[in-house]
Amino acid sequence: MNLRTRLDGNVLVFELEGNIDFESAMQFRDSCVETISKQNPQRIVFNLNGLKFVGSSAINQFIRVLRDLNSKEVKPRYCHLSSEFERLFRAYETARKPFEIYSSEVDAKASFDAPPAPRRRGRRPLTN
Secondary structure, three states: OOOEEEEEEEEEEEEEEEEHHHHHHHHHHHHHHHHHHHHOOEEEEEEEHOOOOOOEOHHHHHHHHHHHOOOOOOOOEEEEHHHHHHHHHHOOOOOOOOOOEEHHHHHHHHOOOOOOOOOOOOOOOEOO
16 A cells, blocks of 8 residues: 655645555554644545555454544545445444545545535435
């Protein structure tokens, strides 16, 4: 797995590429914690365009990191999820803390300044 970070205005963008196994899931967690503690960003976007596979031994660790971040006051945004990863995210989200999933990085960044979407019961459809 390759993990790159970049600051785009006031948004910290994490770009993931390749495959995540148990070992790289631990590296992902450590890198996220370290980068976020140094940068202290208010806005985070995870661009998963290059992520190809998450191994069965890494899924729980990977999702645990994302769920922990999802508990923050300003939730991170996720974009460019394959249909397989979107199903995985939807399976692990909770009704109170759904993942903020967008089709593009531009839409994900713009969502920070958009008014909150009205709450709906049940599963939410993919947001533009």
